[in-house]
Amino acid sequence: MEEEKPSLVTRITRYIPTVKRPSYRQSLNTRLKWTGLVLIAYLALSYIPVYGVEPSTYEQFRYIELILGSRFGSLMTLGISPIVTAGIILQLLVGSKILNWDTTKEEDRKKFQTWNKFLSVVFCFITAAVYVFGGALLVLGPLSMKIIVLLQLAAGGLMVILLDDLVSKWGIGSGVSLFIAAGVATQILIRLFSPLPATCKPFQFSTCMPSVGNAPVGLVWQFFLNALIGNRSLMLQTLLPILFTALVFLIVVYIQDIAIEIPLSFTALRGFGRTWPLKLLYTSNIPVILAGALIANFQLLGRFGLTPQNGLQCGMLGCYDANGNPVSGAVFYLSTPSNFLLQLISTGVTSADWIRVAIHIALFAILCTIFSVFWVSTSGMDAKSVAEQIEAIGMQIPGYRRDAKSMEAVLSKYIQPLAFLGGLFVGLLAAFADITGTIGSGTGILLAVMIIYQYYEQLSMENLEEAHPLIRKLIGE
Incomplete structure (x- = not known):
């Protein structure tokens, strides 16, 4: 029987540079x-x-x-x-x-x-x-x-x-x-603690001196500066992003530990067993990354072929003002309403802003749910794949037959609902974080916290005896 010839794409990818896997286990x-x-x-x-x-x-x-x-x-x-x-x-x-x-x-x-x-x-x-x-x-x-x-x-x-x-x-x-977490963490540190104003330019020290009329970028410094001059309104506007950032951080850390524990027992050893956790956020941050990237690509598409019209830059998907902010069309209603809460408190909002918020919440919830369900079926996280993993390590679910089909039937009762609910919940949380104006964007802070927590979990499952003492202290060993 003749072997099937590799496709054109397969032949092309052979010439694309790649990184070889290590031939031995790395410490x-x-x-x-x-x-x-x-x-x-x-x-x-x-x-x-x-x-x-x-x-x-x-x-x-x-x-x-x-x-x-x-x-x-x-x-x-x-x-x-x-x-x-x-x-x-x-x-x-x-x-x-x-x-x-x-x-x-x-x-x-x-x-x-x-x-x-x-x-x-x-x-x-x-x-x-x-x-x-x-x-x-x-x-x-x-x-x-x-x-x-x-x-x-x-x-x-x-x-x-x-x-x-x-x-x-x-x-x-x-x-x-790693790259998302690094970018968001950098923005958060700058937005919180930078003592330099936005007008600061290299080698022009006069532009880097903060003042009442030229406030520092860091919200912490803005808060103290507004406290000194007694401007309570501006104090509240600088404090709210910090508080909501902390709130989103705590919510994400808390829900990371919500899981359904599936009891397992060893087939060969009676009396010994463990549990297999199925987390509420079963697909983790993947749905948010995909949904955020899809919306970001749409926003970029909206900037293609802009032409000046009545002082605005307009294209087939809408118009932008002189600062590049969307002001009309599909790009406006699909843009992130990151300053909505502050506008609601300070200057008020229009009916168009409320519509944009509703669209943002619905869009993120729907996209994250769809991507979560699709990700389960394409990444080896479906009930069949998990059942085969459990069977391969010689374990079973107590009270059920010792075969993958029986375990698949049990796991499917939990995995599909968790994929749906987890995607929906993380989408709503990302939209909430965006609307409340958290530092580094709501979606960004959500992704950063989830990624850092994943790294913490991965490191805690490693053999920390070979790790640097500082790493062991960070993990709590």
Whole structure:
């Protein structure tokens, strides 16, 4: 019988650079070292400007930067966008059975991974082209200069793919999660504690002196400054984001431990057993990453082909003001209402703002629920895969027959409802965090806390005897 010839995509992916898996088990310290080196490389690359791009603050893209782990104007402009966009497309195609792949089978799982890698590389160039020719980046010069900028952005995207691959194989966790957490944590620290005003420019010390009319960026310093001058209204406006950030942090940490414990017993050893936890947030932060990335990509699409109209920049999806903020059309109603609570308290809101909030809540809840259900069926977290894992380690559910089918029937009663409820809950929580104006965006702080907690859980399950004493203290050993 002739072997099936590899597809064109499979042959192409063989020439795409990849990171080989280690041939032996790495110690915890070694994996932490690789994770740290990748993080340093990512942060360093995010401060290398792209040649040919005009300097700008890119404040209108702050939400996109947080969700996609990017930094506009640098080599990390694309961030994780190509990886996540490729994942979204494949999740939808496989989850809706347009691509009839069973990812519990080795052959179909390899197809999924091959196509995911191929599409990630393709989207490096597609997304870079949209940024350059859509006007997201200020490129002054002829077509040749735009092509040079496009190639630099695509190269940065390829670096992110390799760094993500390196973390997945040699480090701890995934590069996607690491880059998001790093970006959000940086923004939170700056937004909380930076004593410098927004007008501060390098080597111009007069612009870096904070005052009443030129307040520091850090909310903590703003609070004390407003307290000194007795402005209670501004004190409240600076205090609310801090309080809601702390509230979201506590909620996320609390719900991480809510789980259904499935009792298990060893088939060969009577009297010995353990439990298999099925968490309320069964798919963790994956639905929020995918939903946030999808909305961020839509916002970028809305900036493509803008033309000036009555003092606004307008396109087929809506108009933007001089500061790049959406003011009408689909882009307005699908944008994140991050300052809604402060506007409600201080200046009031319009009916359009209430509609935007309702759409934001509904959209996040629906998208997160859909992605959560699809992720279970395509990532090996469905009842069948979990039952096979339990059977492989020689365990069973007490009171049921010793076969995977019986365990699958029991697990399916919990896993599908948890996938639905977990996705719905995390979507509503992300929308709530966005509306209340938490620091680093609501979705960003939610992702950062969940990612850091995941790292804590992963480290707590490792053999900490070989870890650095500081790591053992952080974990509480």
